[in-house]
Amino acid sequence: MSLFAKFQPLAQDREALLSQGVDPFGAPIEEIYSPTEARINGKKTILAGTNNYLGLTFDKKCLDAAHAAIDEQGTGTTGSRMANGSFSGHRALEKEIATFYTCEKAIVFTTGYQANLAVISGLANNEDVILIDADSHASIYDGCQLSGADIVRFRHNNPDDLHKRLERLGERAANALIIIEGIYSMLGDRARIREIIEVKKSFGAFLLVDEAHSLGVLGEKGRGLVEEAGVIGEADFIVGTFSKSLASTGGYCVSNHPQLDFIRYASRPYVFTASSPPSVIASTREALRRIEKGGDLRATLWKHTNRLYKHLQDSGYELGPEPCPVIAALLHTREQALRLWRGLYEHGIYVNLIFPPATPGGKSLVRISVSAAHTAEQIEKICHAFTTLAETASASD
Amino acid sequence: MPSSYEEISTKITSELSGLVPPGVRLSDDSELATELGLDSFKVLDLLLDIEDEFDITMPVNLLADVHTVKDLVDKIHEVVNSSP
Incomplete structure (x- = not known):
């Protein structure tokens, strides 16, 4: 088989998509007017698939801070955290995140994907076992694979x-690492974290919670599901x-x-990735300071979320199990999902289109992410388009 | 509890036949992905059922070398009979 033969099925799928006029998996954003x-x-086009939950991409203080950092520190660090890439800003941010969570230690990475990796x-290494939720994000799967640990x-x-799977592990369960997400990215449901912590405690295992979609969204100070559920101190990572x-x-x-500090020395993704630019x-x-006092943004976000979720539910869409700023409409076939995505696009609304195998249960998804920066008028336009x-x-089909 | 190769093979064939499209014939050499149309997550979800059926832990990593129905049966047989 030639080096490129493996791309043939992808090439066929892409051709079929492009023949529809626009590539849902590479929407060409030519100019950005606002967070939405x-x-x-x-x-x-209204942006309703950008994960920009609090709408802070054009926040004045964030913009000013980024501009100043570029002027004062340049455009990039040109090195990894391990070498010349730990500027005072990186270390200050680590202290601020640790304080935000009332935790002792924090490490900052260049991407969220890299953080999990x-x-x-x-x-974990090849002597360990990691238990992951079946709907875990790809970065969790990839991090587990890179570790060489047994993945269950x-x-x-x-x-x-x-509990059943930990029990089967016998003595290995006491050193197992369990990984869950605060809000799952596909269906927008919260982890049953209190019950999972009870299970973890009963075996003496460790728990890692990925708050990628719940940071800023859940909890009085926006610290995510661990704050909302009152269990910040009980998650190990x-x-x-x-x-x-x-x-x-x-x-x-x-x-x-x-x-946790030893990750800085033991983890290849940390050691061998250039650090974030000073402006980032x-x-x-600045954004971290804003979300801590972002009760107003969260109130707007949840008002929009509840409005949209109820409207889609009343319109007959099959949705994820609970209202959440990640709202997924589940479609039986790729063709149905693509038709809906294209229809929304023609109505001037951008959302995410997700096909199996990235989706749970083999269904296709049209996924909305709600933003506090959406206006009530934009939410009504989205509601109207979905009804139509x-x-x-x-x-x- | 150890199980015979035949018992495992019968069980896996039965599970797989419920997952493949109508009209697709299963054989030992059938490729799970290319011939049976099973994407990676369908196989992973099948693994959850298999673990429960045989009361074993079968880490996802063990699927790295599994391409055909026979590969899958071989691997499960190996794990089932090495479990205490």
């Missing part, structure tokens, strides 16, 4: 199933990203285990 509007293919592969899946959000509510790019891990760190620090397209979307 852009020009795509020459058309003004670095932390998981740094913590448990049924999605099912503490009893987790909390991982997250800067690229959603914090409106930049990067990732972090916090912990009360002093050994500076805007992230409900029949088309559900039609048989």
